[in-house]
Amino acid sequence: MTDELTRENQRLARRVARLEMSLTQVEQIRDGNAQLLNRLMDDLDVERQRSRDLLLNVLPARIVARLDEGETNIADRHDFVAVVMTDLVGFTPSAAQLTAADLVAELNDLFTRFDAACARRGVEKIKTIGDAYMAVAGLDRDDSTASRASVTSAASLALDMFEALVTSGARWQMRIGIHAGPVVAGVIGTRKFAYDVWGDTVNVASRLESTSQPGRIQVSKVVADALESDFLLEPRGKVDLKGKGQTATWFLVGHR
Amino acid sequence: MHEDEGRRVLTMAVGQSDDVDPRIAVAQAIEQCREQMGDRSPNAGILFCAVDSFQPVLVSRVRDAFPGINLIGATSAAEVSSTAGYLEDSVALALFATDNIAVGVGLATGLDREISANTRAALDEALGGITTPVRLCIVLADPNVAQLVAETLNSMLPGALVVGGGAGRNELGASGAPTYQFCNERIETYSAAILVLAGDLAVSTAVGTGWTVLGPSGVVTRSAFGVIERIDDRPAAEFLRGYIDVSSGSAPGNPLALRDPGSDDWYLRVVLRSDSEGRLFIPGGVSVGATVQLTTTNPQQMLAATADAVDRARAAFPADAVPAAALIFSCAVRKYLLGTRSGHEVAAARAGLPAALPIAGMYCMGEIAPTGTAANSHFLNETFVTLLMGT
Numbered sequence: 332m333t334d335e336l337t338r339e340n341q342r343l344a345r346r347v348a349r350l351e352m353s354l355t356q357v358e359q360i361r362d363g364n365a366q367l368l369n370r371l372m373d374d375l376d377v378e379r380q381r382s383r384d385l386l387l388n389v390l391p392a393r394i395v396a397r398l399d400e401g402e403t404n405i406a407d408r409h410d411f412v413a414v415v416m417t418d419l420v421g422f423t424p425s426a427a428q429l430t431a432a433d434l435v436a437e438l439n440d441l442f443t444r445f446d447a448a449c450a451r452r453g454v455e456k457i458k459t460i461g462d463a464y465m466a467v468a469g470l471d472r473d474d475s476t477a478s479r480a481s482v483t484s485a486a487s488l489a490l491d492m493f494e495a496l497v498t499s500g501a502r503w504q505m506r507i508g509i510h511a512g513p514v515v516a517g518v519i520g521t522r523k524f525a526y527d528v529w530g531d532t533v534n535v536a537s538r539l540e541s542t543s544q545p546g547r548i549q550v551s552k553v554v555a556d557a558l559e560s561d562f563l564l565e566p567r568g569k570v571d572l573k574g575k576g577q578t579a580t581w582f583l584v585g586h587r
Numbered sequence: 588m589h590e591d592e593g594r595r596v597l598t599m600a601v602g603q604s605d606d607v608d609p610r611i612a613v614a615q616a617i618e619q620c621r622e623q624m625g626d627r628s629p630n631a632g633i634l635f636c637a638v639d640s641f642q643p644v645l646v647s648r649v650r651d652a653f654p655g656i657n658l659i660g661a662t663s664a665a666e667v668s669s670t671a672g673y674l675e676d677s678v679a680l681a682l683f684a685t686d687n688i689a690v691g692v693g694l695a696t697g698l699d700r701e702i703s704a705n706t707r708a709a710l711d712e713a714l715g716g717i718t719t720p721v722r723l724c725i726v727l728a729d730p731n732v733a734q735l736v737a738e739t740l741n742s743m744l745p746g747a748l749v750v751g752g753g754a755g756r757n758e759l760g761a762s763g764a765p766t767y768q769f770c771n772e773r774i775e776t777y778s779a780a781i782l783v784l785a786g787d788l789a790v791s792t793a794v795g796t797g798w799t800v801l802g803p804s805g806v807v808t809r810s811a812f813g814v815i816e817r818i819d820d821r822p823a824a825e826f827l828r829g830y831i832d833v834s835s836g837s838a839p840g841n842p843l844a845l846r847d848p849g850s851d852d853w854y855l856r857v858v859l860r861s862d863s864e865g866r867l868f869i870p871g872g873v874s875v876g877a878t879v880q881l882t883t884t885n886p887q888q889m890l891a892a893t894a895d896a897v898d899r900a901r902a903a904f905p906a907d908a909v910p911a912a913a914l915i916f917s918c919a920v921r922k923y924l925l926g927t928r929s930g931h932e933v934a935a936a937r938a939g940l941p942a943a944l945p946i947a948g949m950y951c952m953g954e955i956a957p958t959g960t961a962a963n964s965h966f967l968n969e970t971f972v973t974l975l976m977g978t
Contacts, residue, residue, distance in 0.1 A: 341607040345639075345676055352757060356923040360840030363831050364883055367841055370829045371802060 406517035412469035413485035444495035508539025599912035605677035629682035634660030659780035661727035663949035664755035664919035673930035681947035694770035728779035730952035734966030752951030789908030795896030797889035822865025852959035897939035915948025
């Protein structure tokens with residue numbers, strides 16, 4: 332009986348020693364996993380912010396906020412916004428003369444300056460297509476009293492863009508067209524998001540750009556009316572706009 | 588089932604005891620084996636012995652009980668069998684009786700000085716008198732040299748399956764505590780015990796891990812055996828900074844996952860420690876160009892991987908043969924991570940294999956087995972290896 336108790340005591344003592352060793356190992360492993368988890372959570376936060384910054388490069392912040400809240404079909408009607416369309420004159424011939432790297436670097440430099448001007452003027456950059464740049468003022472305003480401010484912002488942006496073209500030393504000239512009116516704005520795509528605007532206002536702005544002249548900003552009557560008190564305008568007369576016929580237009584010359 | 592005049596070509600008996608007196612434990616294991624063997628005489632055996640229970644006399648007791656037996660063995664971190672399940676501080680004995688399957692044993696010694704030549708000599712010793720092709724080589728090696736021993740055996744035994752593990756001890760990480768390997772009457776440290784089986788033997792093996800690769804990825808840009816010096820052309824320890832701390836010891840719960848260039852197979856390496864130069868010390872080697880990431884796991888994933896390995900080993904077993912024995916080599920770290928569920932690994936093996944199939948095995952300091960589609964065996968960390976044998 333005594334022998335049996337002695338053996339059982341030995342067995343238990345061995346078991347306790349083993350458990351203590353196991354506990355030490357498990358604590359070490361637990362601490363290691365806790366440290367790893369904390370660091371990975373920090374990494375996750377950094378990545379999340381990086382993803383958000385990337386998304387904010389593509390979509391307006393207010394749209395990102397709506398996507399965050401689970402909204403899926405975003406399409407808004409805006410009664411009055413000002414659309415700015417630009418195009419570089421002579422870009423296609425120069426593309427054949429420059430290396431791809433030089434071409435992209437020069438274009439990137441110019442458009443980066445345009446981006447900065449958009450941010451300064453509170454105008455939304457919508458997209459670039461090749462050497463064309465499109466921006467819209469007023470998408471973040473939904474009260475009709477802000478309509479004149481939108482047009483003013485668009486006009487100031489256009490003037491800034493010409494200044495940027497000069498200071499960048501770019502080899503190209505530029506045409507700009509501005510029109511104002513209603514548009515529909517929304518998000519398309521589920522994997523590659525794109526925020527875009529659609530409507531006749533966009534089409535007219537595009538036609539004003541294409542019928543403008545190198546180094547000049549051609550605007551419609553509604554834009555000219557809104558700018559008249561603060562900007563210098565030069566009547567151009569009637570221009571044949573595709574789909575609109577003979578239409579009176581003005582050149583925006585500068586601030587008064 | 589293949590029968591030869593009513594006798595199975597391969598029979599394995601297993602015994603296991605955790606009696607506080609190791610001499611009584613080995614006697615009980617021997618007696619259990621005798622009962623299962625009946626009138627058959629074992630010609631080979633493997634003794635797995637907890638390092639705290641190990642005494643040289645245990646080896647003698649087995650040899651005395653079965654004169655002429657080819658016996659290998661090693662100290663272990665825990666022992667398993669179909670007789671007693673999972674036990675710590677125990678003695679587990681697996682005895683083989685074979686007909687038409689030749690067996691041989693050898694012991695490679697002095698591996699802290701010379702590995703390749705001494706391993707070759709031990710294999711020559713084991714192969715003495717064997718004329719049929721070797722099908723299986725079971726190796727129990729000192730964990731510090733297990734990788735190079737396995738590579739030597741791979742090169743010398745093309746077409747044979749090399750499976751085994753690093754002899755166990757209680758401490759994880761870069762412990763200076765010795766492990767023991769034994770072959771017949773010889774007991775050594777820094778050695779490798781080899782058992783070869785040749786002839787009409789069917790075998791299969793599978794490896795399970797259960798680790799999840801996560802975190803940043805890097806590339807090993809300088810390494811030597813046992814050390815990763817640089818990752819992404821920076822001191823290797825910088826890769827781990829903030830994620831796991833190895834400045835004062837090992838990180839067994841978060842081994843590095845490595846994938847050699849051109850390979851799809853991941854393998855694991857425990858970081859034992861770092862030094863002031865930012866080098867990471869590991870058991871075994873790592874190729875320059877290997878992709879490296881961190882890992883983590885949990886008991887559910889580990890046990891799922893264990894069950895999956897058993898299933899894959901069974902599925903890979905030749906359809907025209909019948910399994911007669913299963914050996915298990917699992918990592919000592921796994922038993923700590925599994926905690927009170929450490930016995931579930933052998934339970935998973937029992938659940939996934941034929942009910943009457945005898946099972947024996949050990950928890951090791953590194954495992955040796957082929958992974959993925961590779962023909963050669965590798966030195967692995969933190970894995971569960973199943974070996975099925977039959978005819």
